[in-house]
Amino acid sequence: MKEIAKGIRYIGVDHLDLDLFESQYIVPEGMAYNSYLIVDEKVAILDTADARKGEEWLKNLEEALEGRKPDYLVIHHMEPDHSASVAPVLEKYPDVTVVGSAMALKFLGQFMPDKPVGKTLAIKEGDTLPLGSHTLKFFAAPMVHWPEVMVSVDTATGVLFSADAFGKFGALCKTAFWADEDPDWACEGRRYYFNICGKYGPQVQALLKKLGGESIGLIAPLHGPIIRKDLGYYLNLYNTWSSYGVETEGVFVAYASIHGGTAEVAEKVAEKLKAMGCPKVATSDLTRDDRAEAVEDAFRYGKMVLAACSYDAGLFTPAHDFLHSLQIKGYSKRKVALIENGSWAPSAARVMKEMLGAMKDVEIVGEPVTIRSRYKEADEPALDALCKAILS
Numbered sequence: 072m073k074e075i076a077k078g079i080r081y082i083g084v085d086h087l088d089l090d091l092f093e094s095q096y097i098v099p100e101g102m103a104y105n106s107y108l109i110v111d112e113k114v115a116i117l118d119t120a121d122a123r124k125g126e127e128w129l130k131n132l133e134e135a136l137e138g139r140k141p142d143y144l145v146i147h148h149m150e151p152d153h154s155a156s157v158a159p160v161l162e163k164y165p166d167v168t169v170v171g172s173a174m175a176l177k178f179l180g181q182f183m184p185d186k187p188v189g190k191t192l193a194i195k196e197g198d199t200l201p202l203g204s205h206t207l208k209f210f211a212a213p214m215v216h217w218p219e220v221m222v223s224v225d226t227a228t229g230v231l232f233s234a235d236a237f238g239k240f241g242a243l244c245k246t247a248f249w250a251d252e253d254p255d256w257a258c259e260g261r262r263y264y265f266n267i268c269g270k271y272g273p274q275v276q277a278l279l280k281k282l283g284g285e286s287i288g289l290i291a292p293l294h295g296p297i298i299r300k301d302l303g304y305y306l307n308l309y310n311t312w313s314s315y316g317v318e319t320e321g322v323f324v325a326y327a328s329i330h331g332g333t334a335e336v337a338e339k340v341a342e343k344l345k346a347m348g349c350p351k352v353a354t355s356d357l358t359r360d361d362r363a364e365a366v367e368d369a370f371r372y373g374k375m376v377l378a379a380c381s382y383d384a385g386l387f388t389p390a391h392d393f394l395h396s397l398q399i400k401g402y403s404k405r406k407v408a409l410i411e412n413g414s415w416a417p418s419a420a421r422v423m424k425e426m427l428g429a430m431k432d433v434e435i436v437g438e439p440v441t442i443r444s445r446y447k448e449a450d451e452p453a454l455d456a457l458c459k460a461i462l463s
Contacts (some may be wrong), residue, residue, distance in 0.1 A: 073248065074133050074226040075297055075463060078205055080108045082131040085242035086126040092240065094264060096363050101242035104128070104152055105293050107232065108135045109225070112203030115143040116167075117223075117232055118293060119156035128156055129163075140164055143192075143200065145173035147176040147234040148220050153293050158186050166373075168192050172202060174219035195220065210281050214235070214274040216267055222278070229288030235307060236278065239263050239295025244351035248304070250296040256308065257308065260295065262367040264312050269370065269400035275313035279306070315404045317373035321351030322348070322461055325365055326378040326410075327358055327390035332445045333412040336454070337378040339446065340410070343458045344376075358387040366396050374406045374461050377423060386422035394426040403431040408461040409439040410454075417441050436460045 073081045081104035092098045104120040106128060114136065144160055144167050147153070157179065160167065166191040169179065176191050194200070200207040200223075207223040214220075215236055223232045239246070239253075239260040247253035268275060290298035290305065298305050311318050322344050324335035334356065343427035345353045353372065355365040357379075369375055379390035386394075407427055410417035420439040427433050437460025440453045 072131065075107070075291060075299075076225070076230050078110050079225065079228065079230060079291075080106050080110065080135045081130065081297070082106045082135045083243070084120050084128045084131065085119060085244050086124050087242050087245070093267075096240070098240050099199050099247035100240070102152075102240065103243045103294055105291065105295075105297075106131075107406070108132065109202055109205050109290060110139070111205045112133075113142040113201075114139050115145055115170075115200070115202055115207070116141050116160065117145045118147055118153045119144075119160065121152040122155035125156040125159060129159060132271065134345045141187050143167065143202075143298070144169050145200070145223070146175050146179070147222060147232060148217060148293060149175045149182065150217060150235075151182065152178070154182065158183055159457055161186065161189055161210070165189055168356050170194055172219045172221050175221070178219055191324045199362075207232075207395060210278070212274070212278045214271045215278055216271055222282075224282070224285050224287065229286050231282065231287045231290045235267060235276065235291050235293055237290050237292040237298060237309065239292075241295065243296060247296050251297040251300040253296050259320075261312065261371060263294070264309070264362055265367050265370045265400055266311075266363045269366070270380045272313040272315055272401055272419075273360070274307065279310060279313065293409055312370070315370070315401070318371050319351055321353065321372045322323075322349050322374045322376060323368045323372040324352060324354045324378070325357055325369065325390075325393065326354070327380060327393070328356070328378075328412075329382070329387060331379050332442065333378050333380050333410070336410060336412070336442055336450070337463060340376055340378070340454060340458060343454065344462065346457055347424070349462060357393050362393060365393055366400060369397055369402060369405075370400075373404075374408075374459070376408045376410065378410035379412070379419045379423065381416070381418040383412060384416065384418050386419045390419070391422070391426075392396050394423065398430055401431075402438060403433060405432075406434050406461060408437050408440065408457050410457070411439060412442040412444070414444045436463070
């Protein structure tokens with residue numbers, strides 16, 4: 072049990088043996104399910120934990136309560152990794168009042184169809200929950216990243232309980248309890264943001280504007296380390312990410328190769344870009360690397376070279392899946408250059424153009440380069456022109 076601010080205790084748990092978060096994202100360092108307890112004249116639990124760690128979380132709760140009974144259970148976000156332990160709390164403390172948005176309370180009934188919910192309090196934008204010296208002020212945060220989400224600010228301490236915003240992959244015992252002690256925060260925070268919240272940039276922007284007038288001294292997310300220092304750094308990152316701005320100047324080279332020919336060309340392009348003075352060149356093998364990391368890098372940089380094979384008169388599946396992920400995550404405001412490989416009837420560039428054309432403010436620069444099976448010296452002029460086009 073650790074106090075993050077006066078009267079506010081951390082009661083979250085780490086999930087170390089989790090292999091896939093949301094059954095899709097690789098988490099080699101596990102995951103943290105953050106939860107908090109405010110102890111005042113009234114006692115409030117802020118969110119719970121995944122059912123697989125429910126027993127451990129309940130032990131943390133009991134220790135932090137020190138014999139007291141909770142008056143409120145606040146649900147900022149109803150996703151099961153934060154609300155699955157609501158039922159055992161209600162069983163043990165039937166007099167507790169469940170606090171959440173009207174939609175959160177509706178979702179609670181959907182996720183607990185056979186469990187009585189008991190006393191509830193629906194809250195909305197601007198509502199407050201007095202606890203004594205602490206008072207929670209609520210802000211609606213729809214689609215960050217579910218429609219029922221609320222965040223709250225404790226007016227006494229300036230702690231922002233940010234739900235899934237400002238979250239990060241990784242168990243706290245593997246990364247750090249405090250964000251300023253985690254050297255990898257930006258990398259995994261970025262991968263988390265674009266894959267979990269990336270589609271909802273406008274909604275994140277709206278939330279940042281709402282919170283602009285609040286005196287915030289600490290950010291307590293539902294995943295990842297607690298942010299206590301240099302809040303401007305993290306807020307600026309979120310502003311860049313949610314506005315689809317360019318975080319790092321450079322080019323991301325992503326490729327999907329079947330028999331190595333396309334990979335060879337992509338590697339040559341990466342070397343050419345470096346030789347031409349590109350400040351940063353990142354690469355990803357879409358057939359083997361973590362797709363969530365590829366999505367992260369596509370958003371990090373303002374420019375991308377995408378190289379892929381033709382396949383079944385279309386586009387090689389890993390490249391198609393990558394572009395689909397970019398499309399559903401809101402990829403926009405970027406420049407892309409294309410390389411296709413086809414031994415006969417090349418078709419990859421056509422499909423890549425079609426998919427990128429459905430994305431907002433994505434410009435295809437230069438002429439797509441067609442490779443026939445393997446790189447040849449005759450391809451040099453076209454590759455040089457492509458590199459110059461993406462750097463211009």
